[in-house]
Amino acid sequence: SQTIHQWPATLVQPVGSPLSLECTVEGTSNPNLYWYRQAAGRGLQLLFYSVGIGQISSEVPQNLSASRPQDRQFILSSKKLLLSDSGFYLCAWAPNSDAPLHFGNGTRLTVT
């Protein structure tokens, strides 16, 4: 069966520091991968999605970037964190663009 892993589970970082959140999926190949953010007062919002290695689409302009260096690996990064980057980050996968998403356990990021 397929499983999705996200780490770390929680992270506290100072403003201006870099960020790297990792997500991997097991038990499937060439999945669609997604990064969502759940921020207080703003609900759940799609940040990035990828339909293949090296293919990244961004949904909203922001301080973050995403990369997909391997088929089942999706990384969310920032060079310099802002206070507004605080939130709960959820990675998700789907076998194709017509299938519902399955989410990981999330990473709670606090920028201080």
Place this chain on the structure above:
Amino acid sequence: AQKVTQAQTEISVVEKEDVTLDCVYETRDTTYYLFWYKQPPSGELVFLIRRNSFDEQNEISGRYSWNFQKSTSSFNFTITASQVVDSAVYFCALSEARGSQGNLIFGKGTKLSVKP
């Protein structure tokens, strides 16, 4: 523009009561998908159901049932004989037609507390 409204911010019930979570959506698309997800205190989003716009049949899965009505643009979720384990935040979501179901428009969620 697409929009999902969950007017109930929080609901509190006593175990074994039935509870309905409301969801109203807006879209100009004639073909679309509707979803419900559950977010327990641990944080992950658990997929519950997907409905496409051409299928208005109500669905029942154990204690869960869903009522989709295009005439009122609603996709309500009922839990029968609620249990403490049902306590969670429930999200309704909408996506466009084929090929973009990863781009979900979520409602703000309804926090359900089931007390013993």
